[in-house]
Amino acid sequence: MSVINAIFKKELLQLKRDPRLIGFIVVMPILFLILFGYALKLEPENVKMAYLDKDRSFFTNLIKTNIWMEGYFQLYEVSSKAEIVEEIRSGRAKAGLYIAADFSSLLIENAQPHLQFYVDGTMPSLTTAMKNNSSSITDDAVTGEMYFLDEESENIIIAQDPFIMDTEVLFNPDEKETWFFLPGIIGVLIMQVALILAGISVVREKENNTLEQLIVTPMTKTQFVIGKTLPYAIISLFEFYFILLLGWSIFDIPMPFEASGYIFLLSLDYIGSMIAMGLFISMISQTQQQAMFLAVFIIIPSILLSGLIFPIEAMPEFIQPVSYLLPFTYFVEIIRGLLIKGTSIADLWIDFAALLSYMLLFTLLSIWRFKKYLH
Amino acid sequence: MIIRTQALSKTYNKDNIIGPLSVEIPEGQVFGLLGPNASGKSTTIRMLAGVIEPDSGSAQIADMDLSKQANAIKNKIGYVSQHFGLYAELSVLENIRFYASLYGIVDEMRFEHLLSKYELVLYRDVKAGKLSGGYQRRLSLVCALAHDPTLLFLDEPTAGIDPVTRKKIWDIFYTLVSEGKTLFVTTHYMEEAERCNEIAFLNRGKIISQGTPKSIQNSLLNYDIYSFKQAFEHSMLEVLNKHTDIVLINQFGYEVRIMTNKTFHEDPLKHLMQPYVEGEVVLSKTEANLEDVFIALTQEVEE
Secondary structure (H helix, E strand, C coil): CHHHHHHHHHHHHHHHCCHHHHHHHHHHHHHHHHHHHHHCCCCCCCEEEEEEECCCCHHHHHHHHHHHHHCCEEEEECCCHHHHHHHHHHCCCCEEEEECCCHHHHHHCCCCCEEEEEEECCCHHHHHHHHHHHHHHHCHHHHHHHHHHHCCCCCCCCCCCCCEEEEEEECCCCCCHHHHHHHHHHHHHHHHHHHHHHHHHHHHHHHCCHHHHHHCCCCCHHHHHHHHHHHHHHHHHHHHHHHHHHHHHHHCCCCCHHHHHHHHHHHHHHHHHHHHHHHHHHHHCCCHHHHHHHHHHHHHHHHHHCCCCCCHHHCCCCCHHHHHHCHHHHHHHHHHHHHHHCCCHHHCHHHHHHHHHHHHHHHHHHHHHHHHHHC | CCEEEEEEEEEEECCEEEEEECCEECCCCEEEEECCCCCCHHHHHHHHHCCCCCCEEEEEECCEECCCCHHHHHCCEEEECCCCCCCCCCEHHHHHHHHHHCCCCCCHHHHHHHHHHCCCHHHCCCEHHHCCHHHHHHHHHHHHHCCCCCEEEEECCCCCCCHHHHHHHHHHHHHHHHCCCEEEEEECCHHHHCCCCEEEEEECCEEEEEECHHHHHCCCCCEEEEEEECCCCHHHHHHHHHCCCEEEEEEECCEEEEEEECCCCHHHHHHHHHHHCCCCCCCEEECCCHHHHHHHHHHHHHC
């Protein structure tokens, strides 16, 4: 027992003498609890909805107002039905609404007109929430109002369901869950490999005293950084395509060959940004343990705040910037766009540029930090 | 001179200042930098090898300026850090191959020659992490020699090594010197210092003496060394410690060595010691060794 006690005390002392690690152990749970406690909601809020109301009647205004009031959607108008789908494809909107020009006339004739909803099928929680919440649009408040306005007309009988709502799940009509998650999961797996392997790469050299031996050679900082990261880049690239092919062959993930060039570009862009980030982690860590903690510090929020599982729009406004600080958020947007939605590159270039910026920023920071790290 | 420094210094904080160091080291010899722990030996060797940047002063290595021609210097020097700085997962040959390739050397014949010359042939495919401490040192040395440098910096190259292996490593050092190389070695082993052609004593970041081991031994002018046969006797040592002319007492088995001021007289001491010694007290004046000199010099600096 005294031996266990001695080891126990020694471990605590070692922990106590590593203030950075203590910081991670204390700060990380508190920060994550606050962040995720506020951020993680399956119920969407303020989701952008592109709409076209060709009827522009009292009834359709009533429907739109009610949608807005529910707080789930923020409506903005577009000029054509095709544009609604394009807005969702580009990622600018996650949902859409189309009201045909004959909506009111059919309603008055009690012919149960159709209300066309569109939802982005690549957002897992959005589709479910949309279906669950759409009934609110036809609740008593709306139908009662409609009935009240038309009850004086003897010729009109308002049906119990005055209109029919059609919800079209775009890009993933069968609502395959693997299509929701798998493209993003590829990014998570790559993040683990690239971020952690690169994250411990330099600090391991320092811990093993090999770094000092390297410094006295004519090797330059750039040669060192490239030489250190290239193997992890190749491993990550191999893994990226391996998981993609597995997803394709086992889970029927769409493989748009016309987008293969952009997918390759994405793999380079994303892997590059992750490795650069990992390298920087390695440069600011004193031990492999610290590097691992820092990597986890990025991986967990990336999974939960990137829009992979929970819609970013549903997060409070003060959390949303955190989402856009994570490179993984841009990866999720691009991979879903390329594989599932068929988004054009014109709508994704900002996401590509964001990843590229991360790659450049963290590479430069790593090279700058390298000199300080050595001395 | 293969190394020339002018007021080279590095400051960590007000209590930890290395330098200013001004030394000149001729080529083709083993130069030893001696000092107690935390005296600044590693910082000095790391500044000269280009691992860390000095805060002020200048240094010329092989007639090149350290601050301006660092890359050219790197091709001329080899460095073995205090800790085992090799890749434990790589084999002996892979380690040599890797370090040589950093200098653009891809010469399997040379690697085989190095393996054979430094008796590592049998361990060629053994992972470096599996080697004994002595062979790990040997491998570190071979890796530092892979590009055939003219100047080798060796930071405590025999620390923790048994005397037999230490002797073998020193034999290698002499071979290297006979081939025209210069070795800059740090150590805190005094018996190793005696093996160097020239030494410098470093204390609290300052060089307090420099010269050949013999000349430094002879430089102990203010003190005398006496020895006498006596088993450890705590109460007697307490009496000696209180003696104002005795600077230092060292017990070596059945022998006690004392360092005294020049004002010291034997007879009063003999009288003091008599109650603890059977028979007559025999004090013999003896030659100072490097350890005596180093302690004396350190003491003078402290005072």
